[in-house]
Amino acid sequence: MGIAYWATLTGAETIMISQPLTQLLIGQQGQITEITSKGEKRLASLSGFGLVPGSVVTLLQRRLAYLIRVGETEIALEGNIAAEILVTVMEPQGDIPV
């Protein structure tokens, strides 16, 4: 489950390494550090929903589509787009991935 999971196990809450949003645990929050998409339209859509570096997102679901919450907006996106959103884990907590 990547660094985030490892961090949970070791209790190392201060690790500030960016990882794709897709590696968050369900219910876990991350702060966006970078969006690596190249497409202008894609970046325009994401930023239109308030997804820019600094925004805090929560992962809600990963199967069928990635479901995330930013502010009070819930957004569904495809895996390849979700993987382009890099985050640092904010709260090392979460339950079993769905």
Next chain:
Amino acid sequence: MTCHISEVDQEIPRGDAVILVGNPNVGKSVIFSHLTGRYVEVSNFPGTTVEVTRGRMSVDGNTWPVIDTPGANSLIPRSEDERVTRDILLRECPRAVVQVADAKNLRRALLLTTQIVEMGLPLVLVLNMRDEAQIRGIAIDAAALARRLGIEVIQTTAVRGEGLDVLPEAIERARISHWQASYDGIIGEAAEEIKALLLPNVPYARALALMTLASDDLPPGIPSGSEEQIAAIRVRTAARYSIPLVYALNQQRLHCADCLIEGAVHQSQSMGRPLADWIGRMATHPIWGWPLLGIVLLALYEFVGVLGAGVLVNAIESTVFGQWINPWITHWIDVLLPIPLVRDLLVGEYGLVTMALTYGLAIVLPIVTTFFIAFSLLEDSGYLPRLAVMVNRPFQAMGLNGKAVLPMVLGLGCDTMATMTTRILETRKERLLVTLLLALGVPCSAQLGVILGMVSFISPTALAVWAGLVAGVMLAVGWVASKILPGETSDFIVEMPPIRAPRLDNIVFKTLARLEWYLKEVLPLFLLGTAILFVLDVTGALMLIERVAAPLIEELLGLPREATAAFLIGFLRRDYGAAGLFALARQGMMTTTQMTVSLVVITLFIPCIANFLMIVKEYGWKTAAWVTGFVVPLAFGVGGALNAAIRALGLAF
């Protein structure tokens, strides 16, 4: 109606219009109806207002036009509806802009606010859906925001009418905001360079410059000849960033928005909406989402298929029309107009009353009414975007993505309405694909109701064969067409609105509005179609056509000759054709095999005239002819193959 502004603060003569703008699904349409007293379709699916709606409002004896625009997250357009909104703002020189914001998503709304403010338009900010924000523990200090922005900020819960009474006066006093988003030096310089290229006195120069910088989709008002220079500035500026310019702009705007709301928004413990949130979660759940979809479909079948197409059709057709209206009219016509030709035209086999009105009002009306009620409930509940998540994969196989589910499901109501709604899709390829699939295989509610009614005569196996075949043909055609058609599929990024309990008054209004649209659109076509049939019958042309079509209908499809008339009127409306088949089935003139074959053919059959004309309107004659020329042979081919297969295998339903 001139509108010269070189500087934002300058006093400018303006037009009269009041323009409503806002992110998708924030309640613009409710506020529009409240201001104008005119009903617009309101739903819980982002992007429902695809056409611009106009109305009028009165304040203190003045009457102003009000324009409702499609939802937009930005004025740098990514889809047709966002472009429409941008162009209306640029062209109208409005008296005031009313930005409707979702109070719980203020930051997103302010991204749009920065762009409206840049245009120097007098603005009123309406923080709507206050109830939902409160439940989530969000409290906004509207007075503080108003002070910082220098405009009036109103809090409302529009669906309940709360807070709206002060809006008309606020519109009357609308002011230009003194707040501006600030950009870094690179963007600032580039914007100034572009501004210098614009005509002197062009309104919204700074906003235009920034829009031009952000997108090669040039807004109106750019002097011709300067495109190349502008493009050069864009390339040069873009090279100084590692990220696309539009993204850099939005980032800086959101940063300014964050500064603006700092200290004005208070978040306390959310009371949550456990049940609604739970339903929302279940609706997209990779496992539980499917049984839930099954329940939704079953409920739809019970309500539309059993209640609408069964109980109500029976009651209205056999009792109201069969026992009262038709005998009564027949009687009076015999008494008053005993001319055989007139009598036949009104109450004969292809009579305007006995056929057109009976089909239209007794068979089709109960079915569409129940469907529109059911669809409105689904729409307002917020289920449809979640359905988009569930069907994303199969839709991707057809070169689409889950976003296409709205027009496709709406097509189950009326393919013509749905074809119009394809405008919410982002690429031309997706719009064309959906239009083709709607015309090919999505049965509209009337047709679906008739089909479900007929299936109850046959068996679950027949239903499975029908559904499987139609879905299979659509998948195959979608897959092939997506390989042939040039262009690309847009990203699947969809907002999930909160699950809401539908409001009865809204459901009633919406159903009535759709029914009105439907009756106006449909009944004349029913009457026209019947009249054409009548003429064909009287002149003997019908018999000739039946004879000519015999190889097709009787041999290829193995159907009784009488079914030809049903297919003929199917050219006018598929549901009308299906209703003709239904009538044959109820008279015991078709075997179950014949019913199944005829159902498949009529489902895949050519779109109705209204739908055809809508395709012409949206895409031109060539595309419409192409779609029709493809769909008709395919429908007969698939029907013929099914007939042959059933006979060869000796299947029975």
